[in-house]
Amino acid sequence: MHAQAYALCSASNGNIIFLNWNSKTRSSDLIQVRLHSPADSKIVHTNVESKGLSLCYLNGSALFCGEKGILYIDIEGKITLRLSCMKSISILHYYL
Numbered sequence: 001m002h003a004q005a006y007a008l009c010s011a012s013n014g015n016i017i018f019l020n021w022n023s024k025t026r027s028s029d030l031i032q033v034r035l036h037s038p039a040d041s042k043i044v045h046t047n048v049e050s051k052g053l054s055l056c057y058l059n060g061s062a063l064f065c066g067e068k069g070i071l072y073i074d075i076e077g078k079i080t081l082r083l084s085c086m087k088s089i090s091i092l093h094y095y096l
Helices: 089-095
Strands: 005-010 015-022 027-034 040-048 055-058 061-066 069-074
Touching: 005 055, 015 040, 015 055, 040 069
Parallel strands: none
Antiparallel strands: 005 015, 015 027, 027 040, 055 061, 061 069
8 A cells, every 4th residue: 555654643534644755756645544444545745845754734734844844735725824914025925
């Protein structure tokens, strides 16, 4: 199934997420598994540039250490950007 799995984390609704190392692309894939009989797995995101071993699930998002700092992947589509909190256009460009 997933031979190079690392950085396992529990998610919501009986799911787990983990990073799976892909030696051909030298990157990781984010996999979500629904713990049911039989287990359902799906690839949430491919080519994740992460070499860290930490993974965290928070409010529908996967957070992990990447080469450029803490990165996130919105698994459930819940992340929104509140423009009223932006004090200048340069801050908006920084987050986009």
